[in-house]
Amino acid sequence: MTSNNDKPTAIMKATLQRMPLYYNYLIDRAKDGDIYASSTSIAQSLRLTPIQVRKDLACVSQNSGKPRMGFEIITLLKDIEIILGYNNVDNAVLVGVGRLGRALLSYSGFNGYGLNIVAGFDIDEDLIGIKINGKPIMPIYKFSQLVKSLNINIGIITVSSGAAQSVCNLMVSAGIKAIWNFAPIHINIPNNVILKNENLAASLASLSKELADTF
Amino acid sequence: MTSNNDKPTAIMKATLQRMPLYYNYLIDRAKDGDIYASSTSIAQSLRLTPIQVRKDLACVSQNSGKPRMGFEIITLLKDIEIILGYNNVDNAVLVGVGRLGRALLSYSGFNGYGLNIVAGFDIDEDLIGIKINGKPIMPIYKFSQLVKSLNINIGIITVSSGAAQSVCNLMVSAGIKAIWNFAPIHINIPNNVILKNENLAASLASLSKELADTF
DNA sequence: TAGATTGTTAATCGATTAACAATC
DNA sequence: TAGATTGTTAATCGATTAACAATC
Numbered sequence: 001m002t003s004n005n006d007k008p009t010a011i012m013k014a015t016l017q018r019m020p021l022y023y024n025y026l027i028d029r030a031k032d033g034d035i036y037a038s039s040t041s042i043a044q045s046l047r048l049t050p051i052q053v054r055k056d057l058a059c060v061s062q063n064s065g066k067p068r069m070g071f072e073i074i075t076l077l078k079d080i081e082i083i084l085g086y087n088n089v090d091n092a093v094l095v096g097v098g099r100l101g102r103a104l105l106s107y108s109g110f111n112g113y114g115l116n117i118v119a120g121f122d123i124d125e126d127l128i129g130i131k132i133n134g135k136p137i138m139p140i141y142k143f144s145q146l147v148k149s150l151n152i153n154i155g156i157i158t159v160s161s162g163a164a165q166s167v168c169n170l171m172v173s174a175g176i177k178a179i180w181n182f183a184p185i186h187i188n189i190p191n192n193v194i195l196k197n198e199n200l201a202a203s204l205a206s207l208s209k210e211l212a213d214t215f
Numbered sequence: 216m217t218s219n220n221d222k223p224t225a226i227m228k229a230t231l232q233r234m235p236l237y238y239n240y241l242i243d244r245a246k247d248g249d250i251y252a253s254s255t256s257i258a259q260s261l262r263l264t265p266i267q268v269r270k271d272l273a274c275v276s277q278n279s280g281k282p283r284m285g286f287e288i289i290t291l292l293k294d295i296e297i298i299l300g301y302n303n304v305d306n307a308v309l310v311g312v313g314r315l316g317r318a319l320l321s322y323s324g325f326n327g328y329g330l331n332i333v334a335g336f337d338i339d340e341d342l343i344g345i346k347i348n349g350k351p352i353m354p355i356y357k358f359s360q361l362v363k364s365l366n367i368n369i370g371i372i373t374v375s376s377g378a379a380q381s382v383c384n385l386m387v388s389a390g391i392k393a394i395w396n397f398a399p400i401h402i403n404i405p406n407n408v409i410l411k412n413e414n415l416a417a418s419l420a421s422l423s424k425e426l427a428d429t430f
Numbered sequence: 431t432a433g434a435t436t437g438t439t440a441a442t443c444g445a446t447t448a449a450c451a452a453t454c
Numbered sequence: 455t456a457g458a459t460t461g462t463t464a465a466t467c468g469a470t471t472a473a474c475a476a477t478c
Contacts, residue, residue: 014469016424020416025401038435045403047410050435051471058437067435067477084420085427099321103314107399113416114423153426178426180418184322186240188260194429195262196422198415201235201328203395205299207411208329209231211368211393212300214409229445253459265459266447273461282453282459435477442471453460 011083015056020113021046022056023080030073038070085114091152092180095167096159097122097137100182104158106133118150144174153177161185226298230271235328236261237271238295245288253285300329306367307395310382311374312337312352315397319373321348332371334361359389368392376400 025046029037039053046053057071060083065071081087094101097120104110105120120137122128127137138146146152155171157164157179164183171179178194181187189195240261244252254268261268272286276294280286296302309316312335319325320335335352337343342352353361361367370386372379372394379398386394393409396402404410 012469013421016420017414017417020399020414020420021401021412023416024399028401040435045401047406049471052469054435054437055470065436067437068433069478070435084416085423090423090426099314099318103318106314107415110416110419113419115419153430154422177430178422180422184235184239186236186243186260191262194422194425196418196425197236198418199232199235200322200413201238201299201325202232203411203413204325204328204330205231205235206228207369207393207395207409208300208305210409210411211305215368215392227445255459264447267445269459269461270446280460282461283457284454285459433478437476438474440471440473442469444469445467447464447466449464450462451460452462454458 011059015059016083018048018056019060019080019084022053023077023084026073026077026080030077034073036066036070037073037076039065041070087114089114089116090154091150092117092154092156093119093121093143093147093152094156094158095121095140095143095171096157096163096183097124097127097132098158098160101156101158102132104156104182105135115154117156118152119146140170143170147171147174147176155179157181157183157187159183226274230274231298233263233271234275234295234299237268238292238299241288241292241295245292249288251281251285252288252291254280256285302329304329304331305369306365307332307369307371308334308336308358308362308367309371309373310336310355310358310386311372311378311398312339312342312347313373313375316371316373317347319371319397320350330369333365333367355385358385362386362389362391370394372396372398372402374398 025042026037039050043050043053057076061071061076061079063072063075092115094104094117101120105117117135119135120132121140121143122137123140128139130137153176155176157167159167161183164181164185165187168179168187168189172190172193179189180196180198182198184201240257241252254265258265258268272291275298276286276291278287278290307330309319309332316335320332332350334350335347336355336358337352338355343354345352368391370391372382374382376398379396379400380402383394383402383404387405387408394404395411395413397413399416
């Protein structure tokens with residue numbers, strides 16, 4: 001850090017993905033009235049190593065931790081909020097207001113996490129016009145218009161496997177830049193659109209394997 | 216593979232987690248009537264490299280691919296089913312029959328994926344006795360009894376953040392061996408119990424970052 | 431002071447990618 | 455045959471862990 005210390009040294013993917021974990025934990029500690037948290041205590045609770053915690057936090061925190069004390073929780077929370085972009089909100093739309101879609105529309109975990117789902121879309125006429133968690137459900141034929149007029153970047157797919165590809169196509173043609181796909185199916189998509197498959201089956205696979213290996 | 220070729224050479228975590236992705240894709244190809252799939256074609260569709268695909272498939276497939284043809288899809292699917300344990304089913308129970316809980320109880324992605332959710336639990340008396348996707352909703356006070364009598368290993372937490380820790384404690388005391396936590400909060404758990412946090416916020420973080428970096 | 435904790439450099443481990451001979 | 459594809463060994467890249475001086 002003696003030379004080119006202005007370069008931000010891009011944060012590792014792995015580190016970034018642990019940030020919400022730290023965040024939730026530190027929120028807890030703050031609620032308990034703690035002022036400082038040491039890497040040792042954090043690591044033990046989150047099943048990480050203290051070294052890893054220090055390295056992760058070094059990437060994101062503007063302020064150093066203090067020897068014998070640890071890291072000041074409040075400032076650390078603020079630093080993590082900046083890194084995760086909890087302040088600059090991304091707008092998103094969701095297609096498929098079934099059980100999973102409704103769950104995501106109401107998912108408390110997104111509150112303040114920088115994702116704002118502005119509306120849900122569905123073909124079921126009975127759903128049109130209702131609100132879920134304050135968000136309107138709109139007919140699918142209004143999709144492109146809304147996405148373009150509000151300049152929305154993120155699309156969330158929560159339709160059935162059979163409908164996922166055509167919904168994806170619709171999103172791409174409307175100008176969506178990133179798609180978060182919850183349908184348990186492979187979808188084709190142009191390379192200039194970001195795709196994140198939320199693959200619950202993959203998580204399950206690793207959980208089952210760990211269980212089988214351990215017992 | 217000349218020496219100790221009986222050793223199964225444990226599958227990498229990363230490889231295992233890609234298996235459901237391959238599986239879904241190959242199901243698609245089979246439906247389209249394809250008999251063989253080459254690593255090149257698989258890689259292109261799934262945004263991987265052909266080398267990676269071959270290496271992944273080499274870990275799981277009993278049968279080799281054929282030069283100029285690729286891998287036989289049907290046998291590959293069977294091999295993946297074995298690896299992912301889609302045959303030997305794990306029983307699970309779910310606590311918290313809110314929107315997310317209902318979504319998981321009905322999630323089509325689990326069909327045949329080796330996870331069988333046998334029942335849901337909730338404290339809301341209005342829910343007790345109803346069935347969701349054929350699965351009964353039971354009162355929480357019957358939890359330990361059912362888990363012990365059916366010898367259930369996996370517990371799924373879909374309650375609110377505030378209730379997650381106490382549900383976790385209940386699961387641990389009932390003898391649950393692995394917990395899949397969907398509450399967006401840190402929970403404390405003994406080291407001999409497996410914990411998998413399904414952290415949608417973490418997924419979101421990486422999606423948003425990629426979006427920000429790209430555009 | 432002594433000791434707990436920090437931040438950083440070096441070493442190891444794990445995963446991906448490159449290179450290439452073998453095959454049909 | 456020529457060429458597309460496979461499987462494997464070696465090289466690179468990325469992430470974690472170890473070692474240790476610096477700090478309060």
